[in-house]
Amino acid sequence: MVQGNVILVGVDNSHRSLFVVEQAAQLAVHLQKTLYLVHVVDTELATNQQIQLNEERLAYHFKRQFDQISKDAGVQHVISTTIFGNPAKRLTNLSTLDNVSLAILGANGRHCINTFPITGHIASWSKKSTTLIRNPITNHVSRVPVNSFILND
Structure with a gap:
């Protein structure tokens, strides 16, 4: 991967x-980034x-949606992954990779809790530009059909 291309x-x-x-x-389409x-x-x-297994299954459900959004927008290359650990530490470490030019994070987490302490730390610890995105959806509760993320073993 090209330096600063992600x-x-x-x-x-x-x-x-x-x-x-x-x-x-x-933004990725405009800047021609992965x-x-x-x-x-x-x-x-x-x-x-x-x-953790339920989180992985739910992540798979959302990954499909994320990939479709990216494809519809015209993004040429998309890499998706689910990892485990402390989100602030893991995202901060990933943001320092040479091929990362920008980190983008939501200002609020899944449970509608202001996550600024986490995202604020990532923004201050990262050596790269970090953008926080505030979502105009204020009282939206995530609802996912159970059968959409139960995988057959």
Whole structure:
């Protein structure tokens, strides 16, 4: 990958992330960059294996939507991944990679809680430009049909 050719986008299992991906996709097309969509499952909140498995399945459901949004916007290259750990630390570490030119994060998390302490730390710790996106959706609750993310083993 070319140095500075990637926009890192922190996502979670929320409809707010759909808006963040839309904005990031438009920017990626304009700047001719690759989108790197990263969902970090917080291992402090997902304390047992079943919760982590459910988060992974839900992430798969949203990944399909993120990929479609990116494709519809005309993004040439999209990389999506789900990782585990502390979101602030993992996103900060990823934002320092040479091929990342910009980090984009939502200002609010999945549970409609202002996540500025986390995103503020990422913005201040990262050596790259970081953009926080405020979603105009204020009272939206994520609803996902159960059968849409249950995978057959």
